[in-house]
Amino acid sequence: MVSRHCPSCEQPVTRLSLHGVEAGQLFGRSGWKAITLSCPSCGVVLGAQIDPVALKREGVDATADEVAKKLRGR
Numbered sequence: 824m825v826s827r828h829c830p831s832c833e834q835p836v837t838r839l840s841l842h843g844v845e846a847g848q849l850f851g852r853s854g855w856k857a858i859t860l861s862c863p864s865c866g867v868v869l870g871a872q873i874d875p876v877a878l879k880r881e882g883v884d885a886t887a888d889e890v891a892k893k894l895r896g897r
């Protein structure tokens with residue numbers, strides 16, 4: 824069963840805080856806009872993903888393989 828409590832502070836997680844970040848190689852030139860999903864009580868990052876809104880806004884028709892290649896800098 825999936826827990827709905829934060830693994831760090833153990834508070835119930837009924838909403839997530841979103842923060843924009845860049846995803847890519849550590850010193851890579853190109854990257855993707857991404858978001859982190861954080862616990863609103865303690866701020867620990869519970870997940871991250873490529874920002875689907877930014878992808879759509881940029882008109883990128885990217886497959887999962889294309890996203891992975893860009894993240895690797897190839």
Ligand SMILES: [Zn+2]
Nearest residue numbers: 829832862865
């Ligand atoms: Zn927490």
